Amino acid sequence: MITVEHLTKRYGEYTAVDDVSFACKPGRVTGFLGPNGAGKSTTMRIIAGLTPATAGTATIAGVPYRHIPNPATQVGVLLDASAQHAGRTGAEILRLSAMTMGLDRSRIDDVLALVSLTPEEAGRRVRNYSLGMRQRLGIANALLGNPQILMLDEPVNGLDPAGIHWMRGLLRNYADRGGTVLLSSHLLHEIEIIADDLIVIGQGRIVAQGTKEELLAGSGTRVKAVDDAALGQALAAARIVAHPAAGGGFHAEAEPAVVGHVALDARVHLVELRPGDNTGLEAMFLQLTQQTQREQPVNQGAFR
Numbered sequence: 161m162i163t164v165e166h167l168t169k170r171y172g173e174y175t176a177v178d179d180v181s182f183a184c185k186p187g188r189v190t191g192f193l194g195p196n197g198a199g200k201s202t203t204m205r206i207i208a209g210l211t212p213a214t215a216g217t218a219t220i221a222g223v224p225y226r227h228i229p230n231p232a233t234q235v236g237v238l239l240d241a242s243a244q245h246a247g248r249t250g251a252e253i254l255r256l257s258a259m260t261m262g263l264d265r266s267r268i269d270d271v272l273a274l275v276s277l278t279p280e281e282a283g284r285r286v287r288n289y290s291l292g293m294r295q296r297l298g299i300a301n302a303l304l305g306n307p308q309i310l311m312l313d314e315p316v317n318g319l320d321p322a323g324i325h326w327m328r329g330l331l332r333n334y335a336d337r338g339g340t341v342l343l344s345s346h347l348l349h350e351i352e353i354i355a356d357d358l359i360v361i362g363q364g365r366i367v368a369q370g371t372k373e374e375l376l377a378g379s380g381t382r383v384k385a386v387d388d389a390a391l392g393q394a395l396a397a398a399r400i401v402a403h404p405a406a407g408g409g410f411h412a413e414a415e416p417a418v419v420g421h422v423a424l425d426a427r428v429h430l431v432e433l434r435p436g437d438n439t440g441l442e443a444m445f446l447q448l449t450q451q452t453q454r455e456q457p458v459n460q461g462a463f464r
């Protein structure tokens with residue numbers, strides 16, 4: 161279990177992490193989502209004992225990372241897949257880690273097989289690895305000590321669709337066997353598929369957290385009518401915020417049952433009524449981080 165309580169990190173006047181609290185539970189994959197610069201890496205670096213917190217605590221099974229004896233056998237960490245020594249081969253990197261942890265060399269073959277790196281690939285120098293291969297090597301390194309907890313910063317970065325599918329299977333299996341997984345990403349769709357629990361962060365602050373089902377329950381409704389204008393009026397009269405959707409109809413900010421009821425009362429003939437799953441987490445993510453997004457809505461006029 162990873163427990164973060166009232167964690168704050170300031171760099172001079174700048175607050176990178178602002179009173180952040182969450183817990184990652186065994187058997188669950190927790191997704192840590194946020195736009196660039198939101199504070200994900202900083203939080204993970206504090207958990208891994210690499211950056212001191214200004215205030216608050218981060219513990220693993222109740223103990224700060226730096227106080228865990230042989231920590232890599234308790235927590236597997238991948239913070240920056242490109243940080244590995246480029247002149248060494250993948251196998252050399254794993255051998256060094258195994259020696260540091262006091263592990264049997266046979267474990268190296270096990271983890272290489274787990275991440276689907278062939279012996280030939282493991283024999284190549286890391287400078288010749290693709291980004292996806294570096295991620296796989298980083299995950300192999302994190303898994304080497306057979307830890308109960310995995311913490312991965314942007315692990316799907318650089319993986320192709322097959323690689324993402326593989327990663328999903330690996331993490332699911334790991335959590336199903338009782339492991340705790342914390343992974344960060346700004347790739348919303350991948351997190352939506354992989355994670356059980358979600359923590360959404362923007363400008364250092366948590367803006368939402370809960371199970372994926374809880375958070376997606378608020379993802380609104382896709383609704384379309386024979387007469388969209390009449391539907392729009394009915395929704396407006398019921399004070400339901402509705403955005404015109406591509407292909408006609410609306411994305412309404414209310415549950416399908418509520419939207420359906422409004423349409424029925426107004427005798428509007430619907431042709432589509434379903435949870436807003438198309439936009440899913442992305443709509444929630446954009447909505448929740450609206451105030452904290454670096455990007456402002458594009459002003460179309462700027463391109464004319």
Ligand SMILES: Nc1ncnc2c1ncn2[C@@H]1O[C@H](COP(=O)(O)OP(=O)(O)OP(=O)(O)O)[C@@H](O)[C@H]1O
Nearest residue numbers: 171174176194195196197198199200201202203346
């Ligand atoms: N050593 C440092 N000194 C000053 N500011 C820092 C330092 N490290 C991080 N920051 C700032 O803290 C903020 C959070 O950075 P962080 O890397 O944690 O974000 P992130 O959510 O991981 O972003 P990304 O998705 O882009 O990796 C950023 O504004 C960053 O510039």
